Amino acid sequence: MKDCIEELALFGGSPSFPEKLHVGRPNLGDRERFLARVNEMFDRNWLTNNGPLVQELEQKLAGMLGVRNCIVLCNATVALEIAVRALGLTGEVIVPSFTFVATAHSLQWQEITPVFCDIDPDTHTLDPQAVRRMITPRTSGIVGVHLWGRPCNVEALTEIAESHNLKLMFDAAHAFGCSHNGKMIGNFGNAEVFSFHATKFFNTFEGGAIVTNSDELAAKIRLMKNFGFAGYDNVIYVGTNGKMTEICAAMGLTGLESLDDFIAVNHRNYRRYSAELADIPGVSLIKYNDKERCNCQYIVLEIDEGKAGLNRDYLVEVLHAENVMARRYFYPGCHRMEPYRSYFPHAELLLPNTERLAQRVMSLPTGTAVDEEDIKAIGRIIRLAVSHGGEITGRLAKTKTGLI
Incomplete structure (x- = not known):
């Protein structure tokens, strides 16, 4: 246990963890069940082209979500692109900038202009009032993102889409297994897209739907x-x-059999993080609605530099030195990435909440690769860093300006 900042690895101490703890390390189901499915696949000599495992996965996913149709695909980016084209979107489509860049790329790739819209500072999802202000005669649709598994304001976005004759789809990459008003995510808008990438709590190696x-x-x-x-x-x-x-479908079917266990671990980790981070000045853990189903696959913090004494980026540096590979999500925002930065050089003026959150939000490791003792250690590192926030900030600032 580290008691002073001289023991932090950033200042010469030994890292708290011998190996790196990553955000999004894959959850693995029962290896023997997976290998049995693979052997059956080889016995059939049917490796792709809508094989029986793909058909079974689609049926089970549709049943679990309560939707009429589920089409699994090679990855979620291609799924977004196909959904965009199938819906006939053209011209301009309103999207948040505070999301993974694939959401914007899936539009730009097809010569559709992503119009970046600001988010609600509390939910981190599209602000419906801001959406209304962004609609033009060229707008053909809205893409909402259920960030961290927390649903968009579905009802408000649906009303806006219907009143303006717009298509509405949702990037639900974070929201598999989550619900909104008792209904599973997947039942809203014209279509919803899930990601089953290896970093998601439920994965098919690469995949989407x-x-x-x-x-x-x-x-x-x-x-x-x-x-x-x-x-x-x-x-x-x-x-x-x-x-x-x-x-990939074999991996998905195997993961579905352990899905409840994966979610239970995520909830356990979330509760432990909540306890360890409680009352640390300037450190806020996002809240989930305990009345809804939630996968809790993201441990997301907002860092208030004024209260914590150090900013998010300095805290990330402290954690990285300890082999806790915290991530800045979603930094710096799609509007500050190319080509969008060049296309919309003044977009930040319309995105004050996005700009603020991009400087404050970070994500911590969770999932089956992390146990409660790991979380306790991570909590102690953060508590120590914040308790000496001013001193750490002073040291790092001098280092970066070359004064020491």
Whole structure:
């Protein structure tokens, strides 16, 4: 246990952890069950092209979410791109900047302009009033992001979309297994997109899914993910290759069998972090609605420099030196990345909440790779850093200006 800042690894002490603790280290289900599925796959000699494991995964996901249609794909970025095209979005589409850049890229890649909109400072999701202000005659849709698994203001965004005849879809990459007003995420808007990347609490190695209650839209998406084929030698639509492989589906089916265990671990970790970080000045852990289903896969902090005595970036430096690989999410915001930075050089003037949060938010390791003792140690590091925030800030500031 470290009692003074001289013992921090940043200032010459030994790291608290011998190996790096990463945000988003993969959860693994029962290895034997996975390998059994892989052996069955090899016995069938059916590796891709809508095999039985993909079909089973789609059916189980649709049943769990209570949606009519689930189409699994090779990754969530391709899923976003296909959903955007299937919905016929054109011109301008309103999106948050406080999200992973794939949300914006899925539009820009298809020559659709992502119009960055500010977020609610409390929910970190699209501010409906700001959305209204961003609508122009060229606007064709809205893409909301259920950030950290916490749902957007679905009702307000739905009302806006309907009143302006806009398409509404949701990037639900963080929200698999979460609910809103008792209904599972996946049932809102025209379509919702999930990510099953290895860093997500439920993964298929690489993968994603589009879910929708529109049979017509689902049929179009199924054509588009497989080059537009409707049977052998019969192409009836422009499409691409977005298919999920059988081995990825095997991982997904295996992970589903352990899903409740993964979520239970996440909830345990969240409770432990809540206890360890309680009453640390300037450190706020985001809250989840305990009346809804939530995957709790993100441990997200806001750092108030004025109260903590050091800023988010300095705290991240302290943690990295201890081999706690905290992440700045979502820094610096899509509007400050290329090509958007060049396209919209003054976007920050319209995004004050996004700008503020991009400087304050960080995420800590959780999942099955982290135990309660790890969390206690991380909490002690943060508490020590904040208790000496002014001194740490002074030392790091001098180092960066070359004064020492």
